[in-house]
Amino acid sequence: MTETLSVVEPATELELAAIPRAGVEQADAAVARAKAAYPGWRAVAPGDRAALLRRLADRVEEHGEELAVLEARNAGKPIADARGEMGMVADTLRYYAGAPERLLGDTIPVAGGEALTFREPLGVVGLIVPWNFPLVIASWKLGPALAAGNTVVLKPAELTPLTAVRFEAIALEAGLPEGVVNVVAGPGSVCGRRLTEHPDVAKIAFTGSTEVGRGIAAAAAQTIKRVTLELGGKSANVVFADADLERAAASAPMAVFGNAGQDCCARSRILVERTVLDRFMEALEEAVEGIRVGDPLDESTQMGPLISAARREEVASFVGPDAPVAIRGSAPDGPGFWFAPTVLCPVDNHDRAAREEIFGPVASVIPFEDEADAVRIANDTIYGLSGSIWTRDGARALRVARAVESGVLSVNSNTSVRVSTPFGGFKQSGVGRELGPHALEHYTEVKSVYLATEPA
Ligand code: NAP
Ligand code: MG
Numbered sequence: 001m002t003e004t005l006s007v008v009e010p011a012t013e014l015e016l017a018a019i020p021r022a023g024v025e026q027a028d029a030a031v032a033r034a035k036a037a038y039p040g041w042r043a044v045a046p047g048d049r050a051a052l053l054r055r056l057a058d059r060v061e062e063h064g065e066e067l068a069v070l071e072a073r074n075a076g077k078p079i080a081d082a083r084g085e086m087g088m089v090a091d092t093l094r095y096y097a098g099a100p101e102r103l104l105g106d107t108i109p110v111a112g113g114e115a116l117t118f119r120e121p122l123g124v125v126g127l128i129v130p131w132n133f134p135l136v137i138a139s140w141k142l143g144p145a146l147a148a149g150n151t152v153v154l155k156p157a158e159l160t161p162l163t164a165v166r167f168e169a170i171a172l173e174a175g176l177p178e179g180v181v182n183v184v185a186g187p188g189s190v191c192g193r194r195l196t197e198h199p200d201v202a203k204i205a206f207t208g209s210t211e212v213g214r215g216i217a218a219a220a221a222q223t224i225k226r227v228t229l230e231l232g233g234k235s236a237n238v239v240f241a242d243a244d245l246e247r248a249a250a251s252a253p254m255a256v257f258g259n260a261g262q263d264c265c266a267r268s269r270i271l272v273e274r275t276v277l278d279r280f281m282e283a284l285e286e287a288v289e290g291i292r293v294g295d296p297l298d299e300s301t302q303m304g305p306l307i308s309a310a311r312r313e314e315v316a317s318f319v320g321p322d323a324p325v326a327i328r329g330s331a332p333d334g335p336g337f338w339f340a341p342t343v344l345c346p347v348d349n350h351d352r353a354a355r356e357e358i359f360g361p362v363a364s365v366i367p368f369e370d371e372a373d374a375v376r377i378a379n380d381t382i383y384g385l386s387g388s389i390w391t392r393d394g395a396r397a398l399r400v401a402r403a404v405e406s407g408v409l410s411v412n413s414n415t416s417v418r419v420s421t422p423f424g425g426f427k428q429s430g431v432g433r434e435l436g437p438h439a440l441e442h443y444t445e446v447k448s449v450y451l452a453t454e455p456a
Contacts, residue, residue, distance in 0.1 A: 005185060007162060010076030010305045011296050011336045017162060022186030027153070027194040030182040034124040034151040035200050037179025042121050042149035044177075046100035053097035053147060056174040057090040063170055064090070067135065067163050072296045074162045075134060076304040076337070077259055079297050085136040088419065092136075092435070095419045096143030099440055103148065113452040119444040121149035122202040122226060126195035128188070128216070129164075130208045131157035131307055132262040132359075137230075138164060140423075141205040144439040146180065153182045153201070155192050157208075159307055161185035188212065196220055203227065205442070207264075210357075210383075210428050217431075228432030228442045230264065230424060232357040233385030236378035237267035237414065238400065240371075241276045243390035244412070249283030253291060253363070255388065255414035257329075257341045260306050261315070261361035264429075265386040265408070265416040269347075269354055271374055274367040281345060281365070285327050291341050293331045305337040306360055312337045315360030318353050319344075326365070349377045357383070371396060375403045384426030386416045407433070 005021035008014070022030075044052070060067065064086045072082040108115040127141040134156055145152050156164035164183045171181040184191050188208075196204050196219040203226035206216050210231040220227045237255055239248045255267040272280045296304040306312045319325060319342055329341035345365035347354050353364045368374045378387065384406040391397050397411040407425045408416050417423055417435065424433040432442045 005158060005161065007074060007159070008308075009073050010307055011073070013335045013337070016073055019161065019165065019185060022184040022191050024190060024194045026186065027155075027184050027191045028198070030153045030184045031124055031195070031198050031200050033179040034153050034182050037177055038121075038123055038151045040177055041146075041151050041180050044149075046103075049100040049147065049149070050097045052174065052176055053093050053100075053143070056171060056176060057093035057097065059170050059174040060086065060090045060093065060167075063166070067166060069297070070162050070166065071135060071160075072304075074160045075131060076296055076307060078301040078304055079299060080301075081259065082296075085133060088136050089139040091419050092139040092143045096147040096440075099144065099147035100149070103440065103444065110450065112454045113450055116449045116451065118447045118449065119148070119440070120447050122443060122445060123150060124201050125150045125152050125443065126198070126201045126204045127152055127154040128192045128195065128204060128206045128208065129154070129156055131160040132259055132264075134160040135163040135167060137207050138167070140434040140439070142181070144434075144443045145205070146176075148440060148443040150202075150443055151180045151182075153184060153195060155184050155186070155188070155195060158185070158187050192216075193219065196225070197222065199223055201225060203443070206230070213430070226442070228424075228434070229430040230432075230434060231385075231428060231430045232359075232383055233264045233266065233425065233429050234269060234355065234357055234381045234383045235265060235267045235386040235388075235406065236269045236271050236404070237388045238271045238368075238374050238378060238390065238404075239273065239276075239280060240374070240389075240391040240393070240396070241273040242392045244392065245276060245280055246283055247412070248390040249280055250287050251414050252284060253287045253341065254302065256363040257288075257291060257303050257361045260303050260339070262307060262311070262359050264357075266359075267386065267388055267414055268358060268363055269349070269378075269381075270363055270365045271368050271377055272365055273374070274369060277346075277365075277367050281326065284343065284365075288327045288329045288341050288343060291329050293329065293338065293340065303341065303361065306339055307337065309337055311360065312339055315339055315358055315362060318356075318358050318360075318362050323353070349380055355381065371400065375400060378404050378406075382428040385424075385429035388414050
């Protein structure tokens with residue numbers, strides 16, 4: 001008997017859909033389909049593979065509104081954000097459609113013959129993704145994996161499987177051969193785990209928590225699977241006294257509260273030079289109070305609910321009676337996993353709120369004394385994913401950017417992700433890079449071939 005997966009809408013707490021729940025058997029069947037499809041897919045001429053990826057991007061665009069509404073309802077994210085994400089899915093597929101014809105090798109001078117290198121696909125790749133940005137994070141893996149000639153098994157998070165399931169059908173509609181893209185919607189501890197242990201899976205590309213990532217790396221070691229991990233973060237948004245304080249304060253709230261704080265790039269530690277702390281907090285308060293929290297399908301909404309009751313409980317544990325709550329925004333009452341945007345100040349970098357990834361709309365403001373102090377605090381974390389530096393001093397901006405141990409940094413901006421630039425973490429924020437040209441390295445093996453041209 002097939003088990004059912006009940007999918008809940010976080011803004012209403014009602015069931016949004018009920019779909020078959022995949023288990024070990026379905027995971028194995030998906031791997032078998034991907035394995036069977038692999039020789040054919042890698043043999044597709046590079047130009048034809050590129051054309052199919054472009055067609056897939058077109059189809060995603062055609063279904064863009066349907067996918068955006070589904071994502072907004074299932075993940076509880078503002079519809080405007082969901083539309084942007086679907087746009088990025090199409091852009092990412094199109095960007096990697098440029099790759100099949102550009103996977104270049106080298107010729108290397110050697111004695112007695114010629115040495116050549118080739119970039120070969122890996123085979124079947126398992127993609128395991130979280131619930132915060134379900135389809136767009138999947139696309140960062142699908143794009144390079146498919147472009148390089150791999151076939152894939154995508155496991156969405158149990159809480160948000162709906163856009164992945166639609167995507168599987170859209171891939172067929174776009175003309176990708178049967179078995180190239182396979183989706184298994186089932187629990188991580190069952191389906192995800194099976195993929196990490198399966199001998200026919202060559203690589204796992206994972207995005208999720210550092211804790212689950214550790215387990216995946218350990219499981220993958222048994223069969224020497226390739227692994228890329230995009231994990232948690234506790235990023236610093238460093239605001240120097242010479243910055244454009246109005247802009248920095250206006251931008252800081254959504255750099256934490258975007259996606260209701262459920263963002264691995266959240267700048268959840270706002271480091272402010274002590275001499276401007278009061279001025280900054282005044283401007284920040286105005287910005288936080290202006291955030292529109294509500295119905296994800298309302299065009300003007302900036303922040304929706306959290307993903308689940310369990311997540312809300314976890315977030316609330318950081319805002320107990322002793323928490324130094326300095327600013328509290330608003331949130332709707334009634335059904336829905338709502339949590340008001342909250343700013344704690346002052347926070348010491350050793351406090352729990354500054355050390356743990358809250359993954360909810362809670363920001364910590366941490367005062368600092370000077371540049372060295374700012375760099376020290378920014379780096380005093382197990383994570384190193386993202387971050388920002390606000391200053392009008394260009395030399396300082398570059399000095400601090402070089403000193404902060406983090407994979408992605410912005411100066412006078414809080415943006416993190418672009419299709420064409422590498423994204424990933426230092427330290428316990430992960431292994432490997434997604435997006436940009438760098439991602440392709442993680443979906444290919446380098447092969448070296450020596451051809452003797454001189455008589456022995
Ligand atoms: P999670 O619990 O680590 O889950 C991520 C994915 O792994 C889900 O599909 C989950 O399936 C699956 N999974 C769980 N246990 C597994 C196991 N034993 N073996 C294989 N797969 C397993 O993370 P989450 O709670 O969904 O997402 C929040 C975390 O993701 C945060 O820590 C955040 O920082 C991180 N994140 C990082 C990035 C980045 O790019 N660095 C981006 C987004 C999120 P089920 O959910 O179905 O059980
Ligand atoms: Mg989880």
